[in-house]
Amino acid sequence: MSPALLNLVFESTLETLYMVAIAGLISAALGIPLGVALYTSRPGQILERPVLNNVLSIITNVGRSVPFIILMVAIIPLTRLIAGSSIGTNAAIVPLTIASIPFVARLIEGALNEVGPGLVEAAQAMGATPLQIITKVLLPEARGGIINGLTITVVTLISYSAMAGTVGGGGLGDLGIRYGYNRFDPMVMLVTVVILVVMVQGFQSLGDHLVRKSDHK
Amino acid sequence: MITLKNVSKTYGSGDKPVVALKDASLTVPQGAITGVIGLSGAGKSTLIRCVNLLERPTAGSIIVDGQELTALDESALRSARHQIGMIFQHFNLLSSRTVFANVALPLELAGISKAEIRKRVEPLLELTGLSDKTAQYPAQLSGGQKQRVAIARALASRPKVLLCDEATSALDPQTTASILELLKDINTKLGLTILLITHEMEVVKSICDQVALISDGELVEIAPVGDFFTAPQTHLGREFLNDFLQLEPPRALVERLETMPGPHTHPVVRLAFSGDAVSTPLISRLARECQVDVSILQAKVESIQERTLGLMIAELMGDSHQTQQALDYLESHDLKVEVLGHVTRTA
Numbered sequence: 001m002s003p004a005l006l007n008l009v010f011e012s013t014l015e016t017l018y019m020v021a022i023a024g025l026i027s028a029a030l031g032i033p034l035g036v037a038l039y040t041s042r043p044g045q046i047l048e049r050p051v052l053n054n055v056l057s058i059i060t061n062v063g064r065s066v067p068f069i070i071l072m073v074a075i076i077p078l079t080r081l082i083a084g085s086s087i088g089t090n091a092a093i094v095p096l097t098i099a100s101i102p103f104v105a106r107l108i109e110g111a112l113n114e115v116g117p118g119l120v121e122a123a124q125a126m127g128a129t130p131l132q133i134i135t136k137v138l139l140p141e142a143r144g145g146i147i148n149g150l151t152i153t154v155v156t157l158i159s160y161s162a163m164a165g166t167v168g169g170g171g172l173g174d175l176g177i178r179y180g181y182n183r184f185d186p187m188v189m190l191v192t193v194v195i196l197v198v199m200v201q202g203f204q205s206l207g208d209h210l211v212r213k214s215d216h217k
Numbered sequence: 218m219i220t221l222k223n224v225s226k227t228y229g230s231g232d233k234p235v236v237a238l239k240d241a242s243l244t245v246p247q248g249a250i251t252g253v254i255g256l257s258g259a260g261k262s263t264l265i266r267c268v269n270l271l272e273r274p275t276a277g278s279i280i281v282d283g284q285e286l287t288a289l290d291e292s293a294l295r296s297a298r299h300q301i302g303m304i305f306q307h308f309n310l311l312s313s314r315t316v317f318a319n320v321a322l323p324l325e326l327a328g329i330s331k332a333e334i335r336k337r338v339e340p341l342l343e344l345t346g347l348s349d350k351t352a353q354y355p356a357q358l359s360g361g362q363k364q365r366v367a368i369a370r371a372l373a374s375r376p377k378v379l380l381c382d383e384a385t386s387a388l389d390p391q392t393t394a395s396i397l398e399l400l401k402d403i404n405t406k407l408g409l410t411i412l413l414i415t416h417e418m419e420v421v422k423s424i425c426d427q428v429a430l431i432s433d434g435e436l437v438e439i440a441p442v443g444d445f446f447t448a449p450q451t452h453l454g455r456e457f458l459n460d461f462l463q464l465e466p467p468r469a470l471v472e473r474l475e476t477m478p479g480p481h482t483h484p485v486v487r488l489a490f491s492g493d494a495v496s497t498p499l500i501s502r503l504a505r506e507c508q509v510d511v512s513i514l515q516a517k518v519e520s521i522q523e524r525t526l527g528l529m530i531a532e533l534m535g536d537s538h539q540t541q542q543a544l545d546y547l548e549s550h551d552l553k554v555e556v557l558g559h560v561t562r563t564a
Contacts, residue, residue: 116307116309119309122305123322123326124298125269125271125298125303126298126303126322126323126326126374127295127296127298127323127327127374128295128326129295129326132326136322136325140311141311216312216313216354216355216356217312217356
């Protein structure tokens with residue numbers, strides 16, 4: 001591989017990491033509260049709001065059912081509004097984030113659902129407010145499940161980011177398509193895939209390690 | 218200290234509402250331990266969960282320490298709950314927190330400073346015998362230790378009342394005994410009023426002052442423990458007691474029992490002694506004064522707190538005149554006599 005091409009591989013790796021990191025952080029920041037809202041507004045839960053729960057649930061399902069490639073082009077006007085442009089790496093972050101918020105929310109909801117109802121009840125018996133139950137009982141007790149969910153999100157983001165080339169976002173997936181596929185360079189294809197595999201492996205191991213460390217069960 | 222007034226709880230509505238609690242009234246005096254006993258599904262859990270309004274009753278009122286909980290709004294109820302500790306069958310400890318942090322939780326919720334929390338948690342860990350376990354996580358503890366943590370946690374906010382929801386049901390008999398001892402200990406030391414529910418007579422026997430028997434959502438019998446164990450007033454009460462004392466006549470005898478006396482039968486009686494009757498040599502006097510022979514088929518002595526209870530199943534051997542005289546004699550001596558039936562003389 002030529003030095004120019006190597007440089008391109010390096011830059012693409014950084015672009016992928018950048019997209020995944022920013023999209024991951026924002027979707028966690030918005031997806032975790034949404035997941036908490038989805039869980040606590042369920043009937044029989046501490047902030048029972050059946051109508052709100054239905055609305056949130058429908059929005060989340062819609063968000064999750066639109067294929068990523070379609071979502072990316074469908075929200076171009078919104079992307080332009082937020083990122084200032086509809087092409088480029090920053091522009092790719094907008095659809096990545098929007099696609100992963102409902103994804104994170106459902107995973108968080110699932111993680112909270114694993115917390116025993118007896119713990120919430122015990123906290124209620126101690127006179128805890130709903131906010132205290134969320135911050136002192138639900139989130140800490142679900143920590144392992146939450147980290148697990150975020151790990152899955154990061155891995156999914158890495159795979160979604162391969163489609164960012166569609167809007168000129170760059171990244172490893174884009175490189176693989178342009179050089180590996182369109183220019184018939186199997187070496188580039190192999191290198192990008194190997195880097196992606198290593199990246200996924202690394203994030204998964206990190207996530208598993210954090211889950212083990214936080215788990216006292 | 219705790220008063221339930223005509224409390225009812227119905228689940229669901231429409232065609233098939235489930236009535237879990239029917240018009241239950243109960244008073245637990247300051248410093249007393251009251252046990253509610255009943256079979257599973259009788260409504261025990263609903264009853265105790267109504268006391269701190271984890272379940273809101275459909276009718277009736279709950280008064281704890283002079284405060285009518287059923288009339289409070291959400292935030293007043295939350296502060297009232299600081300006065301009511303609760304422990305559970307499955308402990309409900311936070312697995313993500315150490316023993317210390319679990320006990321500290323109610324204080325954190327009440328917004329108490331870190332220094333003050335340390336000052337209050339440490340003596341509690343000492344009281345419950347957990348001083349060497351403060352940094353461990355619940356998963357590293359045995360069931361009995363977990364319940365001790367739960368008790369320390371329930372006491373942290375210095376409640377006036379402790380509710381125990383089947384607190385020993387998941388524990389083995391020895392651990393149960395040590396937990397009960399601890400509960401009795403804090404009842405005496407701290408003057409804590411305790412309401413507990415259980416399906417084990419052993420629990421009632423060892424620590425309760427008052428017992429309430431629940432069946433199909435109704436409190437059918439409420440009595441001081443001493444009275445209940447010597448003379449239960451209801452059929453269900455007698456069943457519980459007999460089950461507990463296991464003083465059923467032997468099977469071989471039951472097969473021979475006839476309900477009506479015949480010309481050649483002896484009565485078989487169950488005698489319950491309490492109070493003075495325990496220390497009187499009644500059987501030998503009976504033999505002497507009424508000229509009957511007494512064959513003891515089964516006997517047992519239980520001490521229920523400060524009182525002693527003797528139970529005996531015996532066959533009274535003599536002619537019909539003598540045995541009748543013997544029965545009259547026994548009844549005049551303040552002990553409970555129940556004729557189980559009659560057996561044909563073998564000799």
